[in-house]
Amino acid sequence: MEGREVWDGLEGRVRRAPLASRHPQLPLLTSWDPASLGYPSGRGTALPPACLCFSAGQEGVLRCHPDLAGRELQRGELSAESQREQSAAGLTSLGAAERLWLAELNAQYRARFGFPFVPAARLSDRAAVPSERVRRLHCPPAQELSTTLGEVKKIGRRRLADLLGSHAAEP
Numbered sequence: 001m002e003g004r005e006v007w008d009g010l011e012g013r014v015r016r017a018p019l020a021s022r023h024p025q026l027p028l029l030t031s032w033d034p035a036s037l038g039y040p041s042g043r044g045t046a047l048p049p050a051c052l053c054f055s056a057g058q059e060g061v062l063r064c065h066p067d068l069a070g071r072e073l074q075r076g077e078l079s080a081e082s083q084r085e086q087s088a089a090g091l092t093s094l095g096a097a098e099r100l101w102l103a104e105l106n107a108q109y110r111a112r113f114g115f116p117f118v119p120a121a122r123l124s125d126r127a128a129v130p131s132e133r134v135r136r137l138h139c140p141p142a143q144e145l146s147t148t149l150g151e152v153k154k155i156g157r158r159r160l161a162d163l164l165g166s167h168a169a170e171p
């Protein structure tokens with residue numbers, strides 16, 4: 001199957017599926033590897049709209065992500081996917097003190113790097129999130145950008161696997 005056909009087959013589902021909170025296709029498209037889903041690889045460039053999102057820049061992709069246990073969660077504005085992921089990490093049931101502490105860490109992180117702290121929440125938990133954030137706060141910016149893009153790929157891969165009912169999300 002050609003990449004174009006793969007895209008045509010997926011497009012309807014992708015358009016309907018919010019794979020990021022505010023910009024539906026971004027994490028999916030940053031992470032889409034046809035081979036991981038059993039499609040032929042090496043055809044990525046045949047997925048035309050897929051690359052357009054990069055015009056926003058890599059940091060732009062990261063800024064689409066809501067803070068963990070942040071304002072969107074408090075206001076009930078998370079996408080169903082983010083809600084599930086943050087819930088899986090135990091972040092939807094924090095006490096007020098813990099929430100305030102995380103908000104402070106979020107703010108410090110964003111002030112240093114210019115984008116939100118993004119871990120794949122489904123692979124983390126309530127204890128690991130703050131300690132990982134403290135650790136990453138001290139990383140060099142270029143390394144942190146690369147780490148964060150890697151996390152976005154993990155999020156997108158898992159959301160896509162959910163969407164397709166696939167178990168091809170590892171790692």
Ligand SMILES: NC(=O)N[C@H]1NC(=O)NC1=O
Nearest residue numbers: 066082085118119120121
């Ligand atoms: N900031 C951040 O990591 N947001 C997210 N991560 C994740 O797995 N789901 C999110 O909403």
